[in-house]
Amino acid sequence: MDFLRPASWQEALAAKAEHPDAVPLAGGTDLMADLNFDRRRPERLLDLSRIPELRTWHTDTGTVRLGACVPYAAIIDHLGDPLPALVLAARTVGSQQIRNRGSVGGNLGTASPAGVTPPALLAAGARVEAASARGSRLIPVEEFCTGPHRNTLAHDELIRAIHIDAARGPQQFAKAGQRNAMVHAVCTVALALRPDEQAVRTGIGSAAPTPVRAREAEAFLAAELADGRYWDTGRALPPALAARFAELAADACRPVDDVRGSAAYRRHAVRVLARRTLTWSWDAYRHRPAEATEGGRACA
Secondary structure, X not given: OEEEOOOOHHHHHHHHHHOOOOEEEOOOOOHHHHHHOOOOOOOEEEEOOOOHHHHOEEEEOOEEEEEOOOXXXXXXXXXXXXXXXXXXXHOOOOOHHHHHHOEHHHHHHHOOOOOOHHHHHHHXXXXXXXXXXXXXEEEEHHHHEEEOOEEOOOOOOEEEEEEEEOOOOOEEEEEEOOOXXXXXXXXXXXXXXXXXXXXXXXXXXXXXXXXXXXXXXXXXXXXXXXXXXXXXXXXXXXXXXXXXHHHHHHHOOOOOOEOOEOHHHHHHXXXXXXXXXXXXXXXXXHOOOOOOOOOOOOOO
C-alpha cells in the first residue's frame, strides 16, 4: 500500500489527479476500522492531515465556511451559535477521542446512510465545496449522497470545505439509538426554523438509502404557521398540527429492516423525533430572548 502525504492543498490535488484511486485519509475514524477488519484494501492512501487550511473555519455574513477536516470537538467548542443543529449532532458522534479526530468532511465522504451530520446540514442549508486540479464547484448537500456509501464526487475531486447557512432561528437535532453516542443511529431528525422567511427545513438520516429532506412536511408546516399567524403571535401549536407534520416526515422515509431496527420501527421513531424537534424548536422560538435565537438538545 502506497502512502501519499502532501504538505499543501495544491500538492493534494496534484496527487489525486495523478492517482484517482487514492483514498483520502483525514481523521481515519471510518477508514481505519475498514482496514482493520479487512473490509477495504486500497492501493493508495492520501493523507490530508498536514494541510492546515482544511482544519480552519471562518464566518462570513450569514455563512460558515467549515474546512473539511475541522474535528467535531472544535465544532462543539466554537460554533454553537451559528450551527446549533450541527453541534447537537456532533455531540452524539462516538467518544471524545473520536470527536477529536472525526470531521464533517469525512462523514460526508463516507456517505453512510447512518451518518449523523448530513441531516443537520440538510436542515441548516449547506453546500459542499469539491475541488480538483481542474477547478472547484459547490454541490448542494441534497445532491451530494447518491446512494449507500456513494457520492457525487468525480474521480479526481476532494472535499475542501462545507459552506453552511448560519442559524436564522431555532434548530434541533434528535437521534434514536441504544444510547446517545458511540452507537449507529436507528434514525435521526434535524429541524431548522427560519422566521425571517417563514420557512422550515428538515433533515432525516438512517431511514432511506441517503439522507433526505421531508419536503412535503416542510411545506405543510410552513403554510400552517403562516396561515394561522403563528409566526406573529408565537402561540402554542395544536397537537394535531404537530402530529400531521410528524406523519408527513415519516412518509418521506424509505427505511429497511436491519440489525438496528425494523422499517416499521424506524418510521415510528421518525414520527416521534419529528414531533419532538418541532416542539423543542417552537418552544425556543416562542420564548426566545429579544433579538436572539436558541439551539436545543439531543436525545437518545
